[in-house]
Amino acid sequence: MSLPFLAKKPIDLPPIVSVELIQITEKTNIPFAPKAKKIIEKVKEKEKKLVSEQAPPKKVKKKKPDAIPLPDEKVNKIEKIKDEKQNPEKIDNEVKQVSEFEKKELFDPNNIAALIDKSKIESSEVNKQSKKVTQDQERNVEVTGLSLSEEDALKAQIFGCWSIPLGLPFNENLLVRIRLQLDPDGSVTKSEILDHARMNKPGQGFYKVLAESALRAIKLCQPLRVPTTGYERWKELQLNFDAREMLEG
Amino acid sequence: MIKKLFYLVLFIFLPIKVFALIEIDITRGNLDPLPLAVSPLSIDDLSKKEFKNIVKIENIGSEISNIVENNLRTSGLFNPLSKDAFLQAPDIANLKPRFEDWRLIKAQALITGKVSYINEKLRVEFRLWDVLAAKEMMALAFTTVPSNWRRVGHIITDKIYERLTGEKGYFDTRIIYVAEEGPKTKRIKKLAIMDQDGFNNKFLTLGNELVLTPRFNPTSQMVTYLSYFKNLPRVYLLDIETGTQEVVGDFPGMTFAPRFSPNGKKIIMSFAKDGKSDIYTMDLENRIVERITNHPSIDTSPSYSPDGKYICFNSDRSGYQQIYVMNSDGTNVKRISFGKGLYGTPVWSPRGDLIAFTKLHKGKFYIGVMRVDGSGERLLTENFYQEAPSWSPNGRVLIFYRETKTNAKGEGFSAKLWSIDLTGYNERLVETATDASDPSWSSLLSN
Numbered sequence: 001m002s003l004p005f006l007a008k009k010p011i012d013l014p015p016i017v018s019v020e021l022i023q024i025t026e027k028t029n030i031p032f033a034p035k036a037k038k039i040i041e042k043v044k045e046k047e048k049k050l051v052s053e054q055a056p057p058k059k060v061k062k063k064k065p066d067a068i069p070l071p072d073e074k075v076n077k078i079e080k081i082k083d084e085k086q087n088p089e090k091i092d093n094e095v096k097q098v099s100e101f102e103k104k105e106l107f108d109p110n111n112i113a114a115l116i117d118k119s120k121i122e123s124s125e126v127n128k129q130s131k132k133v134t135q136d137q138e139r140n141v142e143v144t145g146l147s148l149s150e151e152d153a154l155k156a157q158i159f160g161c162w163s164i165p166l167g168l169p170f171n172e173n174l175l176v177r178i179r180l181q182l183d184p185d186g187s188v189t190k191s192e193i194l195d196h197a198r199m200n201k202p203g204q205g206f207y208k209v210l211a212e213s214a215l216r217a218i219k220l221c222q223p224l225r226v227p228t229t230g231y232e233r234w235k236e237l238q239l240n241f242d243a244r245e246m247l248e249g
Numbered sequence: 250m251i252k253k254l255f256y257l258v259l260f261i262f263l264p265i266k267v268f269a270l271i272e273i274d275i276t277r278g279n280l281d282p283l284p285l286a287v288s289p290l291s292i293d294d295l296s297k298k299e300f301k302n303i304v305k306i307e308n309i310g311s312e313i314s315n316i317v318e319n320n321l322r323t324s325g326l327f328n329p330l331s332k333d334a335f336l337q338a339p340d341i342a343n344l345k346p347r348f349e350d351w352r353l354i355k356a357q358a359l360i361t362g363k364v365s366y367i368n369e370k371l372r373v374e375f376r377l378w379d380v381l382a383a384k385e386m387m388a389l390a391f392t393t394v395p396s397n398w399r400r401v402g403h404i405i406t407d408k409i410y411e412r413l414t415g416e417k418g419y420f421d422t423r424i425i426y427v428a429e430e431g432p433k434t435k436r437i438k439k440l441a442i443m444d445q446d447g448f449n450n451k452f453l454t455l456g457n458e459l460v461l462t463p464r465f466n467p468t469s470q471m472v473t474y475l476s477y478f479k480n481l482p483r484v485y486l487l488d489i490e491t492g493t494q495e496v497v498g499d500f501p502g503m504t505f506a507p508r509f510s511p512n513g514k515k516i517i518m519s520f521a522k523d524g525k526s527d528i529y530t531m532d533l534e535n536r537i538v539e540r541i542t543n544h545p546s547i548d549t550s551p552s553y554s555p556d557g558k559y560i561c562f563n564s565d566r567s568g569y570q571q572i573y574v575m576n577s578d579g580t581n582v583k584r585i586s587f588g589k590g591l592y593g594t595p596v597w598s599p600r601g602d603l604i605a606f607t608k609l610h611k612g613k614f615y616i617g618v619m620r621v622d623g624s625g626e627r628l629l630t631e632n633f634y635q636e637a638p639s640w641s642p643n644g645r646v647l648i649f650y651r652e653t654k655t656n657a658k659g660e661g662f663s664a665k666l667w668s669i670d671l672t673g674y675n676e677r678l679v680e681t682a683t684d685a686s687d688p689s690w691s692s693l694l695s696n
Binding site: 145146151154155158159160161162163164165166167168169179205206208209210212213214215216217219220233234236237238239240241242243244245246 | 269270271272273274275276277278279280281283326357379381382386410412413414415416643645672
């Protein structure tokens, strides 16, 4: 019986991921419309049932304002996170927004398109007002690369394809940066190792092994799990393969 | 001028959307064995006939590829695919493989080659291919006497291992150990030597005296060990090539736990007298003996760091047996093990980064490793009784021995060699002709 991880460093506790998750909740919180659309589609299918199911929230709202049932469990979770970490005023606005939307939804389920459009505009206006988004910030959001869920999907795919060579000296710089050019379907048209000169340097034989393993991972993973939209954003990607975390343990 | 101004205005006011390059950090990967294909080495009919007469083997090409395949599998880092799945025949030694065929069976690397009989010599060519990149990674050829064919398989494995992992292999090596036979109360112990895969086993002593703790020198030509010759336990030196042996030093008492210094010029060992034991070294050139520790406790199991600047050893000077590190002249002694239990048999890794040890805690024995400052202790394997770890020359694998419990009648005892890699997952029984204990791994023979 082996005890391989008895006194290992806690490699499974990367703090960076949790930070990123917080950022993502803000992003995914913005558009209510798609979620609303889904719900409304369900409403269409089960008109009578849904009305009867969604009627109770009005009562609940009166009794316990905090326990307002939101249209989506995910939204509910996000709200909870914000409740713990962010200022409560903003959350109140958003809760109101959601609850008002629900009312309208229940009130007139046939006028879906108008509702979606309106909710979009309203929510974005509210967000702009409350967050005071400047033009630069708005531009940054546009320029920022993949959303975290998109990035996670791509990472998860490559994690599975990358066989890390175990013999590498983990006290060395084990970072390989590879720039990719992609087709819209995620196929790699060009891959370039940015520190190519290091591959042939004396005493850096391990770097060549590492770089080759990274290239193999990319080839094995093709086509990459890229978003279906926004090709201009990700037609060029840089993957930074870093084996230190895995090997140090 | 106006035209330039127009372009300038156009440049400033045109809504150009610039996307920053997206960077994604890949900090995780899988540690699954790399799937690869070892194609049987092709051989022409004439060579096949010659080798069959000389080494009595039907197809030496297949046998060598089997050695390579077995070595890669036992390393735990590679997963050689079944030959039944191969779509391309072995006669591809001088051709570019059909990579799509090998991709189809999920091979990421491919090994091809051929064997020929030239001028009464065995010539082996092999190539390593990156299947996904569709390119050759390495091509080498070896020529040797036909009887050396097993070693060729090990050397090829070392080259492949090094090319794919970035560190030297450990396959062209030998293991010296104590072969044991007979009942537990009347055990016959002989020095024995074998290839790391258990083949070519030879006994070096007859079993008339009890022998313990054999250790190779850096060139793997000499062995130092403890022998109870004429019931007097002393450290001996044995030349494997010539068979000559001699007592190390002239100590008025018991000497034990010997080990060579990294340059092979000194032997470090314990000398016990009057209920205490200290660590000494003896220079093999001028026979000068030097005392390294001087403490009223039991200091034993010394082992040099690869650069020869430090020594780790175990001592009960704190009241319990623990691991200590000191300068090679005996100064600056520091305790490095502070966990619960007793620590013994520390061995410094050839890479210099870790110290392997045996730990006894709550009646169970563990083989573990810690950093040289005592941090990062990891227990790799636990059992009823096991001890004496010895490093592979690349510092990636440990070999040790494990004894089994006897039943109420005192039967069922056995001692076997086991190996485990630093991940703790790849634990394997090392096949030996008899029961075995006290293994010591040689350095790479082909260096």
